[in-house]
Amino acid sequence: MARKVNTKFLIILTLVVGGGLVAVLLAQKLLNRRDPDALVAESETHLANQRYDDALLSMQRAVNARPEDPALRVKLGDVYMHRIHLDRGEFPKALGAWRSALEVNPSYLPALERLLAIFRVESQRSGSPDVINRTYTELRDLASRIAAQQPDNYAMAGLVQAAVIEPWTRGVTTPEPQIHAAVEALQKLMELDPAGASHPYWIARAHLQFATNQPANQRQALIDQALSVIDEALERQPENAEMYWRAATIQQIVASLQEQESVRDQYLARAKDLARRASELAKPDNENYLQIMSHAASMALQDQDLARANQIMQQVVEALPDNQEARLIQARVLATDPSRRADAIKILETPVKAAAVTPETVARDLELITLADLVEMRIEYLSQVNDPAQRQQIIPKIEAELARLVQRLGDQHWLVRLSGDFAAARGDLVEAIKAYERAREMASLEGATNDRKYYEMLLRLARAYRRLGQTGQAIALLDQVLNVAPGHVPSRLELTELLLEDRDIARARQQLALLRQFGATPQQLQAVELTIAMVEGDQATSASLYRTLPEETPAQMRNKATVALRLNRRDEVIRLLEAARKVEPDRVNIPLLVSLYVADNQPAKARELVDEALAADPNNRQLQMLAQQIENPDPQQLEDFRRETILGIEDEFTREIQLFDLERDLGNHEAALQHLRRAAELRPDDLGVKSAMFQVALHERDWNRAEELARELAAADHDDAGGALIRFQLALARGQTAEALEHAREAVRRLPHFARSYVALGQALAAQGRFDDAVTEFRRALERRSNNVEALRGIIGCYYALNQPDNARRYIEQARRIRPNDPYFAELELDYIQRYGDPTQAFAARERAVEQRPDDPMARLQLGQVYQQAARYAESRRNSQAATQHLNKAADVYRKAIEKWPDELQFYASLAEVQVALEQVDRAEQTLRQILQRDAWKETAAPHQLLAEFYARLGRIPQAEFELRQAMIKSGSDMTVRLQLANFLSQIGKVNEALAELEGVRNHPAAQRQRVEILLRAGQVKLAEEALQQAIDANPDALDLKAQLASVYFATERYDQAMRVVGEVLAQDGENVLALLTRGRIRVVRGETDAAIADLNRVLELSKQNVDARLALAAAYRQRNNWDAAIRQLEEAVSIQPLNKVLRQQLVDMYASAQPSPRWLEAQRLVDETRQMPQFQNDPDWAAAAARLWRRRGVTENALAAIADARRLSGDDTLLMDEYLQVLLNARDYRRILRETETLAAGDEAPAWVYHFRAMAQKGLNDRAAALAEYERGIARAEARNDQAGIGQLIQSLGREIGADDAIRHMGDRIDTEPAWQLLALHLYHQSNQLDAGLALLNRVDQSKLTDVQKQQFLRIAGLIYSSVSPVPMAEEARDAYLQLLDLDPDAIDVLNNLAYLLMDTMRPSQPEQAVIYSQRAMDLLSRQGRSELAVQDTHGWILTHLPGRLDEGLNILLEVANRGADFPDVYYHLGEAYLRKGSVDNAIPQLERAQQVINDAEARGFQHYGTLKVRVEQALDRARLAARDKAAAAD
Helix, strand or coil, rough: CCCCCCCCHHHHHHHHHHHHHHHHHHHHHHHHHHHHHHHHHHHHHHHCCCCCHHHHHHHHHHHHHHHCHHHHHHHHHHHHCEEEEEECHHHHHHHHHHHHHHHHHCHHHHHHHHHHHHHHHHCCCCCHHHHHHHHHHHHHHHHHHHHHHHCHHHHHHHHHHHHHHHHHHHCCCCHHHHHHHHHHHHHHHHHHHCCCCHHHHHHHHHHHHHHHHCHHCCCHHHHHHHHHHHHHHHHCCCCCCCHHHHHHHHHHHHCCCCCCHHHHHHHHHHHHHHHHHHHEEEEEEEECCHHHHHHHHHHHHHCCCCCHHHHHHHHHHHHHCCHHHHHHHHHHHHHCCHHHHHHHHHHHHCCCCCCCCHHHHHHHCCCHHHHHHHHHHHHHHHHHHHCCCHHHHHHHHHHHHHHHHHHHCCCHHHHHHHHHHHHHHHCCHHHHHHHHHHHHHHHHHHEEEEEEHHHHHHHHHHHHHHCCCCCHHHHHHHHHHHHHHHCCHHHHHHHHHHHHHCCCHHHHHHHHHHHHEEEEEEEHHHHHHHHHHHHHHHHHHHHHHHHCCCCCHHHHHHHHHHHHHCCHHHHHHHHHHHHHHHCCCHHHHHHHHHHHHHHHCCCHHHHHHHHHHHHCCCCCHHHHHHHHHCCCCCCCHHHHHHHHHHHCCCHHHHHHHHHHHHHCCCCHHHHHHHHHHHHHHCCCCCCCHHHHHHHHHHHCCEEEEEEHHHHHHHHHCCCCCCCCHHHHHHHHCCHHHHHHHHHHHHHHHHHCCCCCHHHHHHHHHHHHCCCHHHHHHHHHHHHHHCCCCCHHHHEECCCHHHCCCCHHHHHHHHHHHHCCCCCCHHHHHHHCCCCHCCCCHEEEEHHHHHHHHHHHHHHHHHHHHHHHHHHHHHHHCCCCCHHHHHHHHHHHHHHHHHHHCCHHHHHHHCCCCHHCCCCCHHHHHHHHHHHHCCCCCCCCCCCHHHHHHHHHHHHCCCHHHHEEEEEEEHHCCCHHHHHHHHHHHHHHHHHHHHHHHHHHCCCCCHHHHHHHHHHHCCCCHHHHHHHHHHHHCCCCHHHHHHHHHHHHHCCCCCHHHHHHHEEEEEEHHCCCCCHHHHHHHHHHHHHHHHHHHHHHHHHHCCCCCHHHHHHHHHHHHEEEECCCHHHHHHHHHHHCCCCCHHHHHHHHHHHHHHHCCEEEEHHHHHHHEEEEHHHHHHHHHHHHHHHHHHHHCCCCHHHHHHHHHHHHHHHCCCCCCCHHHHHHHHHHHHHHHHHHHHHHHCCCCHHHHHHHHHHCCCCCCCHHHHHHHHHHHHHHHHHHHCCHHHHHHHHHHHHHHCCCHEEEHHHCCCHHHHHHHHHHHHHHHCCCCCCCHHHHHHHCCHHHHHHHHHHHHHHHHHHHHHHHCCCCCHHHHHHHHHHHHHHCCCCCCCHHHHHHHHHHHHHCCCCHHHHHHHHHHHHHHHHHCCCCCCCHHHHHHHHCCCCCCHHHHHHHHHHHHHHHHCCCCHHHHHHHHHHHHHHHHHHHHHHHHHHHHHHHHHHHHHCCCCHHHHHHHHHHHHHHHHHHHHHHHHCC
């Protein structure tokens, strides 16, 4: 029986035996892993199998097992080096491993050699001087250690010295003794190693660097030393290729140091010969074979010998087939010729055998360099390829390769620059500029701004700006490049071209001289000289230089043809283009050549050329158009053919777009719009169509559609500014200036380098009336793009708004220089001459326009107008004879125009105007009546309207009314004529008749508006408001009616309500004239002058004849102390409504009030002229006006005579009694005043001013009691008839002349309830220093009852009272009052000044840092308004003396105020304190004594407001005198 098997035992046994075997094997394995040599072998096996992670792990274990072995550490570095293709971050680890080997053994040669190889590569990279210095220091240290172990290694010893000299030549500061020591060491090495080419080279380089640092006239000895060293070396080594290469390099450096072009060329020729000899001697086994040959190739390229350069590099590639660097250099050589770029790309695309992994190959990273070059070449190739299909093949390759570079290297400036190049090649210039600017910023942060690549990037950036028209930005960039790299010829050539585009010939000539100095080629210099001559119009020089231009190749022929075209050499252009066409038929501009044949009267040749081109391209529409033009040049038939051609386009979208362009070109707006809308239906997402539709929506004021399109365009970033510019356009069009400004600022933030952003910002600021700020932004736009039309228009408009026509002229001249053929600026120039200069200077241009455009009626009209302006100009200079001659010329122009265009009404009206000026009134009437004989007009209203206006101007009122009623009959009661009649009737005082004319059409919105205007003009404000409210109730959407309601609110000083309604109107219609006018008027009242001027100028743009706008503008300019502009507006208003008596009176007043001196002669002339007009001859008001003028001029007798004349005309012996009494008061004839008024004052109805004059006369006779009695009698009489205005006038006069106490006593209970009286009392309390009573009254005033104007008056007096309270001023309350005032009127100069002074002098502690904010704002406003105020300057100077580092600045301002004769003591006190702070006691005392004297004089006159200041002055004087005594004692 078989024995039973014990299975369990067998299993255990097996486990035991097996476990022992495993244990044995495991132990053996562990023993092997602890053996470093085995681990090294294992690592090498892994490396051979490309198992890099395993190789690294094994080598790390080996190092850990034997850490004291430097060889293992070197091998570990080698493993890291092999892994670099996986992760660039392994490179520092390799360096670290090799460095750690040196920590174990500082002399370990393999580690030193590896590190030296790395740093030799690194030393050739660009960088800042600090980076270069660190690299060479490391290199020198490594080379020194190796040389110490290898005493016969002369190359290494030479490298040690070269590492001293080379960084010095690259800008690293190096002690001169150190350089001399290096040279001496190299000289010894030359003796030991006569075959070494690098030793003499670095000695020569040192001599040349010393020469570079010397003045030009002291260089030659050092240059001779350098050349001597090299020549001797060449004699010793006549077959040494490296020596020739080094010698060629030295010759190039010497050439760069020469100032004379001929000498420089000699050295360069020698360098080229040496380089060629080097390439002939070089052998592939030479250590520097590749460098020698590539240098020879570069020298061949300098001679533009691409064939030889490529031949040299092809020889190298064949000798070194696996050398990637050689292939890279050959590709670079080929890429210099655009036609060979495809070949260059093919070379780089072709793979080569991978180079052995060495420290040098890793450091050089040729794979990465090749990829970068390939991307650059593809981008350059893309920029020259036009075929869309081919471009679409190239673009994805570039995108993929760029992505690889970014993945490998991260975010580096040169990669961002490459992305900019890519964007530019795609045509996306905005994106390119963004990338270049970002790369520029990154390079600056990286310290990489001092190499050729950086300058080339800036040049590309400048070219991108130039292509976008940003010439100013481009010029600034190029200036920046040339400041640090003056020898960068491409940048200097680009700058010269830009300057010539801007016609800045002087600077262009400077650049030409510098181009000669820095080695531009003869061809480049010749091109610049030729362009300068052509821009200057120097035909002789241009022709001479043109003859020297080469024409050997087709490219040269085309280039010369371009020049010939600019020289108007048609025959030459044809000859050259035909010659080029024979060689390269596809690269000649056929349409240009055809047009030249047509212009040269060779239609057969032109047709032959077109037929030939059509045979090759039968569907070319441009060629078809040319054929039609040759066959039949009739414009209508050409238009028809163009339309037929477009209709033949199969693609409907393209067809609609081209039809849109056609109709737009022809001026058919509606037809164009239909095609655009159809295109939008076909492609609703097309951004170009959306953009055009957006502009249409703005034009049609379709705000909902515009907003929808703006959102879509913004979402697509169509404006490259995140939609900011699109939203700006919409807001500006809607009149939403605050929103427009916000969007414009966002555009500047997003596109800070583009002119259009600053144009938008300037336009937004101008829309708000901030013209000075707008000018700044328009200037910034012009800095970036000097020919920006919108910026030029904007800045010219702003200067006109600021009444700075001279500045406007400067920019008009700039515009004319840059855009000489732009008709807009040509017209602006003529307009300037006619408005501000001598209009006769515009004669020639206007006469030439008539010759050039004989069928243009506008040209004829403008000629007549310039003759009329010249007549007015001559009359203003009292040259009546010249004025008459000019008027006769104008009349002749208009008569001839009537002969040519007998139905143009404007010529009849203009001729009649001239005839009136010539005092040929009957002829003028006949001229206008001729229109009634024209068939086109005799049954229309227009001739009668012209006649009505004519008669009205002459004061022939009945005839004017008759003609208007005839116009009504002829027009069938046309609404426009009816409104004109109603307006006329109201102006001549027939208010009821005017309203009756409107009664039958009272529900018509225009009639309702006119009715309200008539009621307002008649002073019936309440009726006007009621009528308006009824009309608005019936037409709640009628914006014009709402605008009128706002004007009613304005008339009744309800400014807040008016602004609310105006805001509603303008939100829906940003160009509502009445709303803009009302807002402008309110802003004038509130002192918001700049904003007011913006509104009112906009009104005049929309309604040039708007007299109300001119009146308000005059008031605004008067606020700014701009009297010239104010007067000009009133003069324009009078010319528009010459019979408007009020306008004439205001103009007289403006003349008489003008600053710095009244214009008495102009005022007198206007009064005399008006008194001669038929309608005003018997008007006593104009005799009164003459009396007022003579009185204000102090000519008593003439004033009295004029008053007598006025009384005679009026038949009233008491007429002008107030003016009469003022004349007597001025003459101090007090007793006559009392006699003349005695009877009048005895009556109960005597006006208040009678008692004012009687009181003044009694005061003049030194009878105060009698004066007081006259005031009291007048107040009693005024109270009896409830004459509140009279009471107020007398109380004001009483307070001013007698005393505040008496005045306040007569106010009675009014002071408790009536705001106007409360304000008067507050002024009197402040005036009389009764501050406690003033405070009590301030607390009683109910501010809710105050009008806007009263609220500002209240806050002003409150601030003064609070700050004057003593002994402790209520400074915080005063500050709050002033801040509230600034909320209402931010530009209130007096408030800014008071607040600044309060913060400086009254607040405790003093707050000069806060105060200067307000004082500076006040100074800026004054500067903007072109004026100064001594008190404001004093405050500002005083504050500055308390700010760190600004004492002298403040002192100078205070001195200027004092020197201008300030009559207040504050400035002298401030000057004294400032001198004390400066330590100048001798200067302080006179100023303080002057302050004391002014205060004493004021107190002697009864002025008691200097109490606090008086104490301060006395205390300061005590301190000053004590300091003076101490100073004297110290001197003794």
